[in-house]
Amino acid sequence: MGMRGLADFQLTDEEKDQIRARITALEVEHGDLDYIIATLSQDPVHDQLRVRRLKKRKLILKDQIAMLKDRLIPDIIA
Numbered sequence: 001m002g003m004r005g006l007a008d009f010q011l012t013d014e015e016k017d018q019i020r021a022r023i024t025a026l027e028v029e030h031g032d033l034d035y036i037i038a039t040l041s042q043d044p045v046h047d048q049l050r051v052r053r054l055k056k057r058k059l060i061l062k063d064q065i066a067m068l069k070d071r072l073i074p075d076i077i078a
Contacts, residue, residue: 011071019068026065033058 011019037054040046 010074016072019072023065023068026061026068030058030061030065033061 033054037051037058040051040054
């Protein structure tokens with residue numbers, strides 16, 4: 001017997017709405033980071049460490065967004 005993952009359970013409409021709201025918030029933060037990184041990168045004396053940290057945070061957000069979107073798509077057994 002295998003263990004059932006979180007994706008194996010049906011989400012309620014309320015849970016789906018909460019996930020969509022979280023995705024929206026993460027996408028806004030991702031866009032904000034994109035703008036901040038672009039702005040900092042234009043400055044010839046920008047803090048490279050800060051830019052790297054912001055880029056890392058942006059990648060983490062991208063992964064979280066993808067994971068949450070995957071939860072909204074039901075698995076189809078082929």
